[in-house]
Amino acid sequence: MVVDEWARVVRHRSVAAGIYSISLEVPVIAAEAWPGQFVQLRLSDGIEPLLRMPLSIADARPDVGEIELLYECVGPKTEALSEIRIDTRLACLGPLGHGFTWPDSAHPSILVGGGIGLPPLLFLGRRLRAAGYAAVLLTGARTGEKHLPVAWLNPAASRVMQSTDDGTLGHAGLVTGLLDAELDDVAYPMVYSCGPRGMMAAVARNCRVRGIPCQVSLEEYMACGIGICAGCTVPVHRSDAGTHSAYGRYERVCVAGPVFDATIIDWDG
Amino acid sequence: MADLSVNLAGCRLANPVLLASGTCNYGEELAELTDLSGLGGVITKTITPSPRAGNPAPRIVETPAGLLNAIGLQNPGIDAFIAHRWPFLQKLNTRIVVNIAADTVEEFARMAVRLDRLQGIAALEINISCPNLKQGGMAFGVDPASAAAVVRAVKQATELPVIVKLTPNVTDITQVATAVEAAGADAVSLINTLVGMAVDVNLRRPVLGNITGGLSGPAIKPVALAMVWKVHRAVRLPVLGIGGIRTGRDALEFIIAGATAVQVGTATFTDPNAGIAIVRELHQYCVDQGISRLSDLTGSLAT
Ligand SMILES: Cc1cc2nc3c(=O)[nH]c(=O)nc-3n(C[C@H](O)[C@H](O)[C@H](O)COP(=O)(O)OP(=O)(O)OC[C@H]3O[C@@H](n4cnc5c(N)ncnc54)[C@H](O)[C@@H]3O)c2cc1C
Ligand SMILES: Cc1cc2nc3c(=O)[nH]c(=O)nc-3n(C[C@H](O)[C@H](O)[C@H](O)COP(=O)(O)O)c2cc1C
Numbered sequence: 330m331v332v333d334e335w336a337r338v339v340r341h342r343s344v345a346a347g348i349y350s351i352s353l354e355v356p357v358i359a360a361e362a363w364p365g366q367f368v369q370l371r372l373s374d375g376i377e378p379l380l381r382m383p384l385s386i387a388d389a390r391p392d393v394g395e396i397e398l399l400y401e402c403v404g405p406k407t408e409a410l411s412e413i414r415i416d417t418r419l420a421c422l423g424p425l426g427h428g429f430t431w432p433d434s435a436h437p438s439i440l441v442g443g444g445i446g447l448p449p450l451l452f453l454g455r456r457l458r459a460a461g462y463a464a465v466l467l468t469g470a471r472t473g474e475k476h477l478p479v480a481w482l483n484p485a486a487s488r489v490m491q492s493t494d495d496g497t498l499g500h501a502g503l504v505t506g507l508l509d510a511e512l513d514d515v516a517y518p519m520v521y522s523c524g525p526r527g528m529m530a531a532v533a534r535n536c537r538v539r540g541i542p543c544q545v546s547l548e549e550y551m552a553c554g555i556g557i558c559a560g561c562t563v564p565v566h567r568s569d570a571g572t573h574s575a576y577g578r579y580e581r582v583c584v585a586g587p588v589f590d591a592t593i594i595d596w597d598g
Numbered sequence: 599m600a601d602l603s604v605n606l607a608g609c610r611l612a613n614p615v616l617l618a619s620g621t622c623n624y625g626e627e628l629a630e631l632t633d634l635s636g637l638g639g640v641i642t643k644t645i646t647p648s649p650r651a652g653n654p655a656p657r658i659v660e661t662p663a664g665l666l667n668a669i670g671l672q673n674p675g676i677d678a679f680i681a682h683r684w685p686f687l688q689k690l691n692t693r694i695v696v697n698i699a700a701d702t703v704e705e706f707a708r709m710a711v712r713l714d715r716l717q718g719i720a721a722l723e724i725n726i727s728c729p730n731l732k733q734g735g736m737a738f739g740v741d742p743a744s745a746a747a748v749v750r751a752v753k754q755a756t757e758l759p760v761i762v763k764l765t766p767n768v769t770d771i772t773q774v775a776t777a778v779e780a781a782g783a784d785a786v787s788l789i790n791t792l793v794g795m796a797v798d799v800n801l802r803r804p805v806l807g808n809i810t811g812g813l814s815g816p817a818i819k820p821v822a823l824a825m826v827w828k829v830h831r832a833v834r835l836p837v838l839g840i841g842g843i844r845t846g847r848d849a850l851e852f853i854i855a856g857a858t859a860v861q862v863g864t865a866t867f868t869d870p871n872a873g874i875a876i877v878r879e880l881h882q883y884c885v886d887q888g889i890s891r892l893s894d895l896t897g898s899l900a901t
Contacts, residue, residue: 333631333871371869376816379815379816379868380665381867549656551658552658552864552867553867556623557623557866558620558658559623559669559672560657562655578651579651579672
């Protein structure tokens, strides 16, 4: 069930350079949330900004009725959110979209996050482990100070490896390099990925070549987040939404995704 | 209890608030989030004779107080609409207006014939004003004679009331309005989106895949109001006002300027309940001002 809940800000702090964690009291959403789903936050009752902002659910705690979101300041909406104080109330629509599905085996799955694509994978890793699956987390960032503290990473995986483009932390180079080395060594039942489109395309290609199932969470620019505007579509080879779909060549990310089987996406389209 | 009902070309609406084409899809998604039966009506996403895939990404971008879109009329086509969308719409307890577009006059008429056979459509809305297509689309809507030809053909093909949706991307919108009135239109709706553009200065590229798009939202409201007022004075047809409506006061501005009913578009993207909230605000306004019949306000602008 999707609800527009009146969220109260319970915690809000900086966790890395330009990256914030915000915890919201939203009991209904917290109870229903599944990894890979997102919320649409309303930052103003007025006309600036006009649209809501989509953010992935980075953790959900049904016991206390809270969700956590992690975001990086990149423009007006994320900057506006970073100014919001504890106890402020915001309209929060969710949980939206379709999330990840479980792997076929309890062998560790790999989670591959690039930049601020990490939040849905952190929620996924926690829930995988709680359900008796295991997870290894590979996470890449431009530079060391953009990496989340290990306190955020460790609950999501039994092993965490970090990379930076500039070599200031962990493996020097792209996170896809770390993935390649892992896939050479171990037969993984599933790769989960979220990050910049180019990175996810590389991960998807690698998995297809090796015959490993891969699920990606796409973050296309969105207006409504609920399937009524068709603004966030991506080109697909085939549709999972059945023959009734209006969305033959283009599928709506907000309702058909944001998580897709990577082989459905037309990465060159 | 104030009376919010309106008579739109012989069709009675419980209140003057409809959801605009392309901003509520075919009703299914919103039915879970808002009470569609509390609205005056729902207008479908434009359907075309064949399915359309739509434009490449990016299709949307937010601009100051507005939204630029170039969806490109992505839709399943009339066959799939009738087979898979209409059964759901038909069961909704609200008025359904079906919005259609085509590349030729003959195709417009053929669609009208087929929709005429369905039970329960309140009216057709003819989209001759989409700015995001290479051909067809706006071409009919910028030329009074072509617009009139489409309307004559559709009127001959159906008994349903015909609403003609006008584009603001013309020198004088009243010329198109008077032409479609003479051709037999039952109502006009305005405005569709204004052609607009956004530039990414880092990449020095257009933000939208289609280069240009259609501007909607609060940014276009004053333009829409002026056009509704002008058209209301130029024709005897009922006018449906559209453009940046997000509150009851916005809707009242349009009604006072001459609109019989209004359509809510972009506002629903931010608040799925926007249409219902506007109905409630209209009712409250009538109670506060001692107005027994809202429709008495249409065109009441004192000048
Ligand atoms: C389903 C979904 C989940 C998301 N989850 C997260 C999350 O957990 N944490 C997080 O920090 N961000 C997330 N995003 C992206 C976030 O919504 C955007 O960063 C935000 O809307 C930017 O708004 P702004 O006004 O601050 O910046 P803008 O000025 O709008 O954008 C700044 C830059 O970011 C790019 N951008 C804007 N919107 C998006 C988008 N939707 N996807 C990709 N790039 C975009 C722009 O092209 C521009 O280069 C998610 C997006 C989606 C669709
Ligand atoms: C994403 C989007 C899609 C639209 N699609 C259609 C469409 O298919 N047919 C149509 O006649 N108008 C379409 N419109 C135009 C709206 O119906 C409306 O005329 C316009 O957005 C102005 O109203 P608003 O400011 O309330 O959004 C679309 C608008 C938007 C924002």
